[in-house]
Amino acid sequence: MTARLLSLASLVVALAGAIGYFSFLRVPAIRNHFGLALAALGMSVLLAILAMGMRRSLLPGIALAVSLLFFGGGVFFHVWYSRLPTGATVAVGEPAPDFTLPDARGQAVTLSSFKGQKTVVLVFYRGYW
Secondary structure (H helix, E strand, C coil): HHHHHHHHHHHHHHHHHHHHHHHCCCHHHHHCCCCHEEEEHHHHHHHHHHHHHHHHCHHHHHHHHHHHHHHHHHHHHHHHHHCCCCCCCCCCCCCCEEEEECCCCCCEEHHHCCCCCCCCCCCCCCCCC
């Protein structure tokens, strides 16, 4: 294989990994398991490193820079940006902080609007979103 072919393969794999992952973000099996996209981005980095080892020129350099940028961006997005928020914890028996969320019909409902009227049970279900 030539360095040019490896460089082009690196760019194609990097683009396919990134575009493929973000195209299927609505699919929980893809969104919640970043390993396949990360493996593709890592493979693109390896292909670019192999191309740089064969011939140090502009195209392998660009392929290495792009694949490293995509790999770093993927790790940043998955590890840091998409982490669960760290919020205040509420102990058992403490009043819940006031919040507003949409109900099943899309109408905004505020927790404090039920104070003194009804008993409210909060259920936190992680589920797939």
